[in-house]
Amino acid sequence: MSTVPPIQLYPPARSSRTPGPPEPAxxxxxxxxxxxxxxxxxxxxxxxxxxxxxxxxxxxxxxxxNLTPVNACRVCVVEVAGSRVLAPACSRKVEPGMAVxxxxxxxxxxxxxxxxxxxxxxxxxxxxxxxGYFERYGADPLRFGVAAQPAVTNERDALEAGHHxxxxxxxxxxxxxxxxxxxxELYVRDYSKCILCYKCVEACGVDAQNTFAIAVAGxxxxxxxxxxxxxxxxDSACVYCGNCIGVCPTxxxxxxxxxxxxxxxxxxxxxxxxxxxxxxxxGVGCTLSLHVQDNEIVKxxxxxxxxxxxxxxxVKGRFxxxxxxxxxxxxxx
Amino acid sequence: xxxxxIAPLANPAERAAVDELLGPPIxxxxxxxxxxxxxxxxxxxGHAARxxxxxxxxxxxAVQDRIGWISQPAxxxxxxxxxxxxxxxxxxxxxxxxxxTRQRAAVVAHVCDDIACRLAGAEEVCADLARTHGPAGEPxxxxxxxxxxxxxxxxxERGPAVLFTAAGEAPEQVGVAPIDAVGVMTRLATAAxxxxxxxxDTGSSVAERxxxxxxxxxxAGDEGLRLLARVGRVDPTSLEAYRLAGGYTALARAxxxxxxxxxxxxxxxxxxxxxxxxxxxxxKWAAVRAAKGSPKYVVCNADESEPGTFKDRALVxxxxxxxxxxMTIEAFATGASRGFLYLRGEYPLAATRLSNAIARATSAGLxxxxxxxxxxAFEVELRIGAGAYICGEETALFxxxxxxxGEPRNKPPFPVEVGLFGKPTAVNNVETLANVxxxxxxxxxxxxxxxxxxxxxxxxxxxxxxxxxxxxxxVPFGTTLRALLELAGGVPADGGGRADAGATMDDAIRxxxxxxxxxxxxxxxVLDTPLTFEGxxxxxxxxxxxxxxxxxxxxxxxxxxxRIAAFFRDESCGQCVPCRVGTxxxxxxxxxxxxxxxxxxxxxxxxxxxxxxxxxxxxxxxxLGQTASSAIESAVRAGIVPP
Numbered sequence: 012m013s014t015v016p017p018i019q020l021y022p023p024a025r026s027s028r029t030p031g032p033p034e035p036a037x038x039x040x041x042x043x044x045x046x047x048x049x050x051x052x053x054x055x056x057x058x059x060x061x062x063x064x065x066x067x068x069x070x071x072x073x074x075x076x077n078l079t080p081v082n083a084c085r086v087c088v089v090e091v092a093g094s095r096v097l098a099p100a101c102s103r104k105v106e107p108g109m110a111v112x113x114x115x116x117x118x119x120x121x122x123x124x125x126x127x128x129x130x131x132x133x134x135x136x137x138x139x140x141x142x143g144y145f146e147r148y149g150a151d152p153l154r155f156g157v158a159a160q161p162a163v164t165n166e167r168d169a170l171e172a173g174h175h176x177x178x179x180x181x182x183x184x185x186x187x188x189x190x191x192x193x194x195x196e197l198y199v200r201d202y203s204k205c206i207l208c209y210k211c212v213e214a215c216g217v218d219a220q221n222t223f224a225i226a227v228a229g230x231x232x233x234x235x236x237x238x239x240x241x242x243x244x245x246d247s248a249c250v251y252c253g254n255c256i257g258v259c260p261t262x263x264x265x266x267x268x269x270x271x272x273x274x275x276x277x278x279x280x281x282x283x284x285x286x287x288x289x290x291x292x293x294g295v296g297c298t299l300s301l302h303v304q305d306n307e308i309v310k311x312x313x314x315x316x317x318x319x320x321x322x323x324x325x326v327k328g329r330f331x332x333x334x335x336x337x338x339x340x341x342x343x344x
Numbered sequence: 345x346x347x348x349x350i351a352p353l354a355n356p357a358e359r360a361a362v363d364e365l366l367g368p369p370i371x372x373x374x375x376x377x378x379x380x381x382x383x384x385x386x387x388x389x390g391h392a393a394r395x396x397x398x399x400x401x402x403x404x405x406a407v408q409d410r411i412g413w414i415s416q417p418a419x420x421x422x423x424x425x426x427x428x429x430x431x432x433x434x435x436x437x438x439x440x441x442x443x444x445t446r447q448r449a450a451v452v453a454h455v456c457d458d459i460a461c462r463l464a465g466a467e468e469v470c471a472d473l474a475r476t477h478g479p480a481g482e483p484x485x486x487x488x489x490x491x492x493x494x495x496x497x498x499x500x501e502r503g504p505a506v507l508f509t510a511a512g513e514a515p516e517q518v519g520v521a522p523i524d525a526v527g528v529m530t531r532l533a534t535a536a537x538x539x540x541x542x543x544x545d546t547g548s549s550v551a552e553r554x555x556x557x558x559x560x561x562x563x564a565g566d567e568g569l570r571l572l573a574r575v576g577r578v579d580p581t582s583l584e585a586y587r588l589a590g591g592y593t594a595l596a597r598a599x600x601x602x603x604x605x606x607x608x609x610x611x612x613x614x615x616x617x618x619x620x621x622x623x624x625x626x627x628k629w630a631a632v633r634a635a636k637g638s639p640k641y642v643v644c645n646a647d648e649s650e651p652g653t654f655k656d657r658a659l660v661x662x663x664x665x666x667x668x669x670x671m672t673i674e675a676f677a678t679g680a681s682r683g684f685l686y687l688r689g690e691y692p693l694a695a696t697r698l699s700n701a702i703a704r705a706t707s708a709g710l711x712x713x714x715x716x717x718x719x720x721a722f723e724v725e726l727r728i729g730a731g732a733y734i735c736g737e738e739t740a741l742f743x744x745x746x747x748x749x750g751e752p753r754n755k756p757p758f759p760v761e762v763g764l765f766g767k768p769t770a771v772n773n774v775e776t777l778a779n780v781x782x783x784x785x786x787x788x789x790x791x792x793x794x795x796x797x798x799x800x801x802x803x804x805x806x807x808x809x810x811x812x813x814x815x816x817x818x819v820p821f822g823t824t825l826r827a828l829l830e831l832a833g834g835v836p837a838d839g840g841g842r843a844d845a846g847a848t849m850d851d852a853i854r855x856x857x858x859x860x861x862x863x864x865x866x867x868x869x870v871l872d873t874p875l876t877f878e879g880x881x882x883x884x885x886x887x888x889x890x891x892x893x894x895x896x897x898x899x900x901x902x903x904x905x906x907r908i909a910a911f912f913r914d915e916s917c918g919q920c921v922p923c924r925v926g927t928x929x930x931x932x933x934x935x936x937x938x939x940x941x942x943x944x945x946x947x948x949x950x951x952x953x954x955x956x957x958x959x960x961x962x963x964x965x966x967x968l969g970q971t972a973s974s975a976i977e978s979a980v981r982a983g984i985v986p987p
Binding site for chain 2: 081086088097104125131179180184223224225237238246248
C-alpha cells in the first residue's frame with residue numbers, strides 16, 4: 012500500500028547563495044583546415060571567422076559584423092575542397108573536415124577580376140580598403156577600357172528591367188556614375204560610389220532600423236538603391252537615423268558635413284580625433300564616437316561592438332550635435 | 345510595421361483590379377474607408393498583416409493586366425492592402441520585364457529577338473516595325489499600341505514569335521508565331537479596337553487538334569510515345585478525357601503503395617531532374633520527406649525561359665493534368681500539403697489550361713482535403729512569373745513566390761531543408777514530374793530499362809534553328825545527336841544554296857548549340873554522341889534543358905553570340921558583382937571584337953574574356969552567372985568568334 016506524500020505547507024528553504032546565470036551550453040568545436048593548417052572553431056562559425064582566428068587576412072566589402080551577410084560582393088571567395096565553385100567565406104558555415112584554400116590561383120583570379128569589375132564601374136576613391144586590395148591582387152580596372160560618360164540625374168533610376176540598349180562596340184566601359192543626390196540637410200547619396208552591397212538596405216530594414224525606406228530597384232547592372240519611385244528622401248519613409256551611412260563601405264552615403272568639407276578640400280582625417288561619449292538625449296545610453304576636426308564635430312559614429320548600439324544610432328544621436336558647437340555669446344543670467 | 349504611403353489614392357479601376365484579387369478592404373488600415381469608431385480600437389500589424397506578402401506579384405499582375413502599367417497610387421494601394429513597405433514593393437515591381445512602372449500603351453507586342461527567332465528573321469520584323477510603327481517602346485500613331493523587344497518566348501519551333509498583351513477589363517495575352525511586321529500591326533489594331541486577337545484555331549475535332557499540335561510536336565499521335573502520348577490526342581481541357589487515357593491511375597497506385605514506397609520506387613527508377621542540373625529525384629524527395637520542419641511544400645518549376653527551350657510548354661499546354669497529378673503524387677510522397685506551380689508569364693495559353701486543370705481536379709476531389717478518399721489533403725496554386733529568366737533558378741523562384749525580388753539565395757542551405765517560406769521544399773521541373781506517373785504505372789525497373797545506365801527514361805528535346813521540322817521530340821536517352829536531327833528531317837544540305845550538290849548534313853551544319861544560352865556550341869564531329877547526361881559530359885557539353893539549336897553555314901554567329909551576351913546582361917538579377925558587371929563587360933568585349941576595335945590586341949581581349957568567364961563561373965552566387973560565359977567561351981574554343 013503506497014503512502015500519500017506529505018502536504019508541504021511552505022516552499023523548501025532557499026540556498027543562501029544568489030543564483031547565477033545558467034551554465035552556458037558547451038559549444039561544439041569544428042575541426043577544419045585553412046591553407047592546410049588545422050583550425051578549431053565553434054560550430055556555427057563562418058569560414059571568415061576561421062580565417063580571422065588563424066590570422067589569414069581575407070578581403071571583404073559587403074560584410075559587416077553587425078549585419079546579416081549577403082555575400083554579394085564575392086571578394087572574399089575561397090576554395091573549398093569538393094566544391095564545384097568557390098564559396099563566400101563571409102557566409103559559408105564551417106563543416107567538420109572542411110579543407111579551405113584562401114590563396115590559390117583560382118581564388119586570386121576571382122578576387123582580382125571582381126575587384127577590376129568593381130573598380131571599372133564604381134568610384135572607389137573613398138573606399139578605405141580598396142586601394143590595398145587592388146595592390147594585393149594586381150587588379151587593373153582599365154583593362155575594360157576607360158569609363159564611359161556618366162549618366163545624368165535620375166537617368167539610371169528610370170531604367171527598366173530587361174530592355175537595355177546593347178553595347179555598340181565602344182572602347183569605353185559602362186559605369187554607374189551619376190550626379191550626387193543632395194536633397195536634405197543631413198546626408199548625401201553619391202551612387203557613383205555604390206557597389207550595391209545591400210548593407211544600407213539591411214540597416215534600414217530588419218537588421219537595425221525597420222524603416223524600409225530604401226530597397227534595391229531595377230535589375231542587373233541597372234539595379235540601384237532606391238526609395239519608392241525614386242522620391243527624394245524628405246518625401247520618403249526615411250527617418251534620418253543615418254544607420255545606412257554607418258554601414259556604407261565606400262562613402263556613397265556620407266554626412267553632409269563630411270561631403271562639403273571634402274568638396275572644399277578641408278577634410279583631413281589625420282587631423283581628426285575621436286572621442287567616445289554617451290548620447291545626452293535619452294536614457295538608453297548609446298555610445299557616441301565624436302569625430303572632431305579643428306574643434307568641430309564633423310561626424311558621429313558608434314562602435315560596432317557597443318552592446319547598446321551595435322553600431323546603430325537614431326537621428327538625434329547621429330545628427331543632433333550642432334548645439335555642442337553653437338558658440339554664440341554666452342547667455343547671461 | 346508603419347507603412348509610410350505618400351501617393352494619392354488609386355483610381356477606381358486600379359482599386360477594382362486589386363480588389364478583384366484580394367476582396368474588398370476590411371478597414372482603413374488596409375486601404376478601405378476609415379471608420380474612426382472601429383479602426384481606432386483595433387491594430388493592424390504584426391505577422392498576420394505581413395503574411396499575405398506572397399500576393400504581391402499576383403496583385404501587380406492584376407493592375408498591369410487591367411491598366412497596362414502600375415502607377416504610384418496603384419502600388420501604394422497594394423502596399424496598404426498587403427502591409428508591404430512601398431520601397432520594397434517598388435523594388436519588386438521594377439524587377440520584372442513584363443511589369444511597367446511607367447505609363448505604357450495598353451496594347452503591347454513583345455517581339456522575340458532571341459537566338460532562335462533571329463535565325464527566322466526577327467531582326468527584319470523589328471526593323472519593319474521600327475519603320476511602320478515607330479521606335480520600340482514609343483506609342484504608335486493610334487496612341488494605344490506599342491512594341492518592345494523580348495527575350496525568348498519559348499515558341500522557337502515556329503519563330504519569329506510575338507507575345508501580345510492587351511490590358512483592359514477583359515485583358516488578353518496571346519503568343520503568335522510565325523508572324524511578320526504586317527501581322528503584328530494587324531493584331532495590334534485588332535486589340536486596340538477592343539477585339540480579341542486569339543482565334544479558336546485549335547479546332548474542335550480530334551483531327552484538327554492533332555494537326556495543330558503537330559506543328560510544334562511533329563511526333564504527336566505516333567505510337568510508342570511516353571511523355572507525349574496524350575499530346576494532341578487527348579483534350580487538354582477535359583479531366584474525363586485525361587482519366588479515360590489512363591490519367592490518375594498513378595496517383596491511385598501511389599496511395600495504395602504508401603509514401604515510403606513511392607519514394608523508393610522513384611529512387612529505383614533512377615530518374616534524374618530534367619531542368620538542367622540532373623539531380624536524382626528520388627534522393628530529393630527522400631530528403632524532403634526526412635527533413636524536419638512543417639509545413640512542407642512542393643513546387644513545380646514551369647518557368648522555362650532558357651533561350652531555345654520550349655519542351656515544357658507542350659506538357660503544360662497540351663497535357664496539363666499530368667503535371668497536377670504528378671505534383672499530387674510528389675506531395676503525397678514527401679508529406680507536403682500545399683503546392684505551387686510557377687509558370688513563366690510568357691505562356692498565357694498554359695496558364696489558362698493549368699488553372700482549368702486545377703479547378704477540375706479540385707471539383708472532382710483529386711485535389712483538396714480528402715483526395716481519393718484517402719484522407720490525404722493537398723492543394724495547388726498557380727503563380728505566374730512576369731518576365732525574369734532568373735526566376736527559373738529554384739531559390740529565386742521561391743523569392744518570387746514570396747513577393748520578393750527574384751534574387752537567388754545562397755546554397756547551402758538547400759531547398760530540401762530551407763526552401764519556400766523557409767520550409768522543406770521539393771522543387772521539380774515540369775518534364776521531371778511528367779515522368780513520375782510513368783514510373784508508377786510501369787514500375788521502376790521498366791522505367792530504368794529505358795535509356796542508358798546513367799540516364800534512365802525518355803527525354804524531350806527542343807530542336808530548332810536550321811532544321812527541316814523543328815519542334816519537340818521525345819526519344820529514349822542514348823539516341824545520338826545525328827539520329828535526333830534526322831528524326832527532325834535533317835538539315836537542308838544546300839546550307840542556303842552555298843554548298844555543292846551532294847553535300848551532306850554534316851557539311852551544311854556550322855555548329856549546334858546544346859543546352860541553350862547557358863550551354864555549349866559543338867561541331868559536327870560530335871554528331872554521333874549519344875544524348876545522355878554522361879555522353880554530353882564526356883564531350884565537355886551539357887544537355888541542359890534539352891536545347892538542340894542548329895546553325896548552318898549561313899547563320900550569323902557573331903550576332904548570335906552578341907545576343908547571348910546581351911541576354912545574360914539583361915537577365916542577371918544584379919545581386920553579385922561577377923555576374924552583374926561581368927555580363928556587361930562580356931557584352932562590351934564581344935561588341936568591340938565585332939566592330940574590329942579591340943582594346944589592345946585581339947589576344948589581350950580573348951584572355952580578358954576568359955578571365956571574366958572564369959570569375960563568373962567560380963564566384964557567382966547562382967547558375968546564371970556560373971554559366972553566363974559557357975556558350976561564348978565554347979564558341980571561342982570552336983573558333984567561331986568575331987574575326
